[in-house]
Structure formats: C-alpha cells, structure tokens
Amino acid sequence: MRAGAEPGDAIIRVRDLVVGFGDRVILNGLSLDVMQGEILGFVGASGGGKSVLTRTILGLVPKRAGTVEVFGQNLDTLSYVQRRQLEQRWGVLFQQGALFSSLTVRQNIQFPMREYLDLSPRLMDELTIAKIEMVGLSPDVAEKAPSELSGGMIKRAALARSLALDPEILFLDEPTSGLDPIGAGEFDELIATLQQTLGLTVFMVTHDLDSLHTVCDRIAALAEGKVIAVGPIETMLASDHPWVSAYFHGKRARAAGFGTNGAR
C-alpha cells in the first residue's frame, strides 16, 4: 500500500454523480464509497448503468455533475502527469475485449508496462512470468495467442495484464461471465486470494450470485440511477426494496441454492 490509505478509509468516493447520453440520464445523483481493502460487488438491472459508473470512475465517460475522488484525489483537478500517475495505481478487467487478439499473452501483459514504465526487456519478461504464475497459469502460456486459450485462460491472462503495474485497486466488469460454474468458482477464489495476498481493493460488477455470496465483503445495488442499498449480503437479504428483494430472493437466487431467508 502506498502512502495515505488505511483499512476503513474510502479509497473511491463518488458523490451526487449524474451521467447521461443525449436526453437519457443513466446515473442520477449516485453516491458510493469503496473502502480500502474490500471486495465490493456492484449489482443492478441489465442496462442500468453499472459499466457506465465504472467507466466514469476511470474517467472514460464525461459526467454532467458530481465528484469522483480516488485515493483522495478529485479526478477533475488533476494535471496530465498526475492523472497518468493515478492510472498506474489501478488495474481494469473489462467485460469485452479482454486481450488484444493480435498480441501474445506476454505482449498483452507487457502492454501497460511499456505504456507507463521504463523497464528493461529482461525485467519485463521476469515480471510477466510472475504475473502469469500469480493467476494460476503456466509460464508457457506467455508465447500463446489469445485464440489458443480457453475462455477461462483468457480471463486469467487478462487478469494478469490488469495486475501488470502492481495496482492497488482492481476494477472487474463481470469477470465470471461466460465461465461455467466451476470455472467461475475458481476465478472467484483467485480474486479472493489475490485480494488478500496483494492487499487489493476490488470493485466488481457482477450478476453472479455465487460471487456475491462467497467473495464480496459488501454489495451495492443500483436502481433508478442511484445506489439504493449497500452493505454486506445480510443487508441485501433484509432489504425491502422491490428490485433488491426480487434479485436476492427470486428464482435465480433459489436456483443457486439460497433459501428465501438467505441461508444456503
């Protein structure tokens, strides 16, 4: 952990955020804290704005109102150099386009290193192998093209790339989508292990009820452009908000083995 953040501090602080496209308002006064060292699961209806929030925090989508602070720094006030420094402190695993298809895994992982750091090729190669092993892949994967990998291996390789700069925050957009339940469970375990060993803070957009139950310290639910419930799983299960209740007690929750009282 670099200077400043302590467990229990808000490492991401979003206040009164308004984001829209044309005459459509997607986020409408959203506020949220992500605490140092937690895994926060972010849920909401499809098309509700979860990816838009992630992209806005990352500064990739313009906002109409509100503030976003990361590591106590207001993103609007940063110079180009400060902004580049901040970007090195987070890693992102996007839902789509996880890897550059024309590059090998090694080249993919080294992409952010080349972009932000000035390292010798030898050191980059050593770091690359370390990242590959960290995500549970064997070193020979380094020279493979994404097309030679299974879906689960691609996710892991993309995770290795998001860890390339030793980030403090990891943004994951539906990391287990497309994986079978066993693969998804293994990926969840990997996230939990990495969070603990590296002291990461994890912001994870997910629809995966198993992930929410097993790895998330807290969950935030998005509806009508706002966070309408936030807290540990027990808070979600006790919520009487119609969307939250339907999500955590509905058919899918029961199919996943969660009883109507939340017990498994």
Ligand SMILES: Nc1ncnc2c1ncn2[C@@H]1O[C@H](COP(=O)(O)OP(=O)(O)OP(=O)(O)O)[C@@H](O)[C@H]1O
């Ligand atoms: N650049 C853009 N221009 C116009 N509309 C956009 C843009 N980006 C997102 N949207 C719209 O914003 C809404 C929210 O999209 P977003 O991808 O954040 O949803 P989501 O909650 O992540 O959904 P899902 O769970 O299906 O991935 C959608 O209606 C989407 O079409």
